[in-house]
Amino acid sequence: LYTSPVFKPRATSTHGYDIVDYNQFNPRLGTEDDFNALVDALRERDMHILLDIVPNHMGVSTENEWWMDVLKHGPSSLYATYFDIDWRPPNRALDDRVLVPVLGDHYGRVLEAGDLEVVYWHGDFYLHYYAHQFPITPESYGLILRPVREHLLTLDYDEWVEMELSSVITALGHIPPFNTQDPDQLTVRRREQVIVRWRLLGLFDKSEAFRAALEQALDDLNGDPDRPASFDALDYLLRQQPYRLAYWRVASDEINYRRFFDINDMAAIRIETPQVFADTHRLTLRLLAEDKVGGLRIDHPDG
Numbered sequence: 001l002y003t004s005p006v007f008k009p010r011a012t013s014t015h016g017y018d019i020v021d022y023n024q025f026n027p028r029l030g031t032e033d034d035f036n037a038l039v040d041a042l043r044e045r046d047m048h049i050l051l052d053i054v055p056n057h058m059g060v061s062t063e064n065e066w067w068m069d070v071l072k073h074g075p076s077s078l079y080a081t082y083f084d085i086d087w088r089p090p091n092r093a094l095d096d097r098v099l100v101p102v103l104g105d106h107y108g109r110v111l112e113a114g115d116l117e118v119v120y121w122h123g124d125f126y127l128h129y130y131a132h133q134f135p136i137t138p139e140s141y142g143l144i145l146r147p148v149r150e151h152l153l154t155l156d157y158d159e160w161v162e163m164e165l166s167s168v169i170t171a172l173g174h175i176p177p178f179n180t181q182d183p184d185q186l187t188v189r190r191r192e193q194v195i196v197r198w199r200l201l202g203l204f205d206k207s208e209a210f211r212a213a214l215e216q217a218l219d220d221l222n223g224d225p226d227r228p229a230s231f232d233a234l235d236y237l238l239r240q241q242p243y244r245l246a247y248w249r250v251a252s253d254e255i256n257y258r259r260f261f262d263i264n265d266m267a268a269i270r271i272e273t274p275q276v277f278a279d280t281h282r283l284t285l286r287l288l289a290e291d292k293v294g295g296l297r298i299d300h301p302d303g
Helices: 032-043 065-076 107-112 138-152 159-172 183-206 208-221 228-238 248-254 274-288
Strands: 006-011 019-025 050-053 055-057 098-103 115-119 123-129 134-136 243-247 263-267 295-296
Touching: 019 032, 019 065, 019 208, 019 274, 065 098, 065 134, 065 183, 098 248, 107 228, 107 243, 115 208, 115 295, 138 183, 138 208, 138 228, 159 183, 159 208, 159 263, 208 228, 243 248
Parallel strands: 019 055, 050 295, 098 243
Antiparallel strands: 006 019, 055 263, 115 123, 123 134
8 A cells, every 4th residue: 555645744735745744644634543453454354555755855844854953043053054044055044044035025024014013922932924823032021021121100000010120131131042053051041942942931821011011012012003113123023043034935045954845845954965865765764763754765765
């Protein structure tokens, strides 16, 4: 029985080749128990599965945890070397950043139209652009939270809320930058961003004044299309991220990650790296070892 890929692709996938997790089955097809039932039914008929795998590229979206980690942490991401990214491209403005060509028009026009919106979600901040979502890198949270503190001071608030928020802002100022390669600094970065998230969750859950101040600060940050200058703060925030959003038409000229042909949302991975190979093939190799798969059809081995 020949199958196209059965591992987890993007939720909207119609073909299964835009994998977002190599070590989970596609939930639209079923669970691992369902897969095992198929294997058993085939064995009863003296048959086996010829499994199609896609070790050359992944679908990039919010569902791909590896890719989202790269967008949040840049070169300091645990998965920065998993994707074939040129962190020192000819366009030096992209040093330590990934060009993400998803915009429907030039960046400035999209910005001033009010189509880019920063939102808070469970202790973290994200940028929304229609169906797209991008993480905000933790060390830039202070740019969002300092105006929150200013709004808070105009409200009726408990003293501990201002003290906790000020302490969080101070802690954010000491988070190592996303381009650090020092192992100790990487450890500090990972630890502190988790602690900051816990503390923001506490503030949001316990203080109505904090929630109101945060809502007002985000409204201000996201700008007003009738006042172009109101987008200056958002523009500055976005320039601090490990990625740069761009008009999709510039991809062929400036993109600095290898793709599957010229498809922007299919990013190539460095399968030649032993760790990437191991993490990509963990489930595949287990299925082979358990004799649940009789053979493989390897998609684009030339990659």
